[in-house]
Amino acid sequence: xxxxxxxxLILTSIVTFAQNVVNITYVTVPRENSxxxxxxxxxxxxxxxxxxxxxxxxxxxxxxxxxxxxxAIYDFYENASxxxxxxxxxxxxxxxxxxxxxxxxxxxxxxxxxWQLYTRLYADNHSDQIRIFQGLxxxxxxxxxxxxxxxxxxxxxxxxxxxxxxxxxxxxWLAGYAKQLKESGTIEAIYASRHLYxxxxxxxxxxxxxxxxxxxxxxxxxxxxxxxxxxxxxWKSISSHSDDVMSWIGGIDxxxxxxxxxx
Numbered sequence: 001x002x003x004x005x006x007x008x009l010i011l012t013s014i015v016t017f018a019q020n021v022v023n024i025t026y027v028t029v030p031r032e033n034s035x036x037x038x039x040x041x042x043x044x045x046x047x048x049x050x051x052x053x054x055x056x057x058x059x060x061x062x063x064x065x066x067x068x069x070x071x072a073i074y075d076f077y078e079n080a081s082x083x084x085x086x087x088x089x090x091x092x093x094x095x096x097x098x099x100x101x102x103x104x105x106x107x108x109x110x111x112x113x114x115w116q117l118y119t120r121l122y123a124d125n126h127s128d129q130i131r132i133f134q135g136l137x138x139x140x141x142x143x144x145x146x147x148x149x150x151x152x153x154x155x156x157x158x159x160x161x162x163x164x165x166x167x168x169x170x171x172x173w174l175a176g177y178a179k180q181l182k183e184s185g186t187i188e189a190i191y192a193s194r195h196l197y198x199x200x201x202x203x204x205x206x207x208x209x210x211x212x213x214x215x216x217x218x219x220x221x222x223x224x225x226x227x228x229x230x231x232x233x234x235w236k237s238i239s240s241h242s243d244d245v246m247s248w249i250g251g252i253d254x255x256x257x258x259x260x261x262x263x
Contacts, residue, residue, distance in 0.1 A: 020133045021080050026069035028125040040118040045259035050093040054082035059251035129200035131193040139192035146188050151262055152248040153209040158201040165237035172234035186218040
């Protein structure tokens with residue numbers, strides 16, 4: 001695969017791209033269909049992968065707490081214009097790959113039924129947004145030799161900032177919350193993105209924990225003491241805030257070039 005990378009590679013190599021963007025789709029799948037959706041997502045992701053695609057990487061998260069979605073699908077691209085181009089290419093690749101399978105009439109009908117179910121589960125009550133990583137490398141932190149073969153706990157801290165307060169937000173985030181997180185020894189990474197198109201808040205600050213014990217340890221030890229001046233300035237820069245807790249469960253594997261779930 002010429003330009004397919006895992007979620008890992010995309011997140012750790014953001015700075016090497018002039019304009020890295022992510023197209024996020026929040027899907028709301030009935031709980032009784034969750035297992036079937038994941039199976040179909042893997043199947044059709046792999047049926048649409050090709051060197052022709054513009055997609056640079058893809059990962060899927062399972063909702064755990066807060067937000068009103070079941071799964072969040074993150075598709076990474078070099079620039080925003082590639083997203084629309086990739087949609088057209090995907091349909092052609094799927095048709096070509098299905099044709100190459102030489103299915104019987106019954107098998108074709110079964111696959112068509114699966115595709116219809118998958119697209120319905122995907123599209124019903126979904127929402128999209130496009131976000132950008134460009135220029136945010138100073139907000140990124142990552143431990144060396146992270147193990148991306150296992151599930152990760154992502155806490156997505158989402159903020160809308162007040163007009164003209166983005167610099168205050170960035171500086172006080174780094175000097176306060178981000179500094180405390182790094183020093184706590186409980187996290188593996190911090191990533192940041194900004195809103196570009198669609199529904200979504202100004203900032204997403206992703207804090208990555210290796211497991212639930214580490215998240216619990218951070219929560220137990222985090223001090224809710226009286227605010228210092230940095231913290232006051234931070235919250236004064238914000239107009240609204242919410243959090244999502246997600247589990248990273250799979251993506252395109254760097255070695256195989258195939259989509260799969262982590263153990």
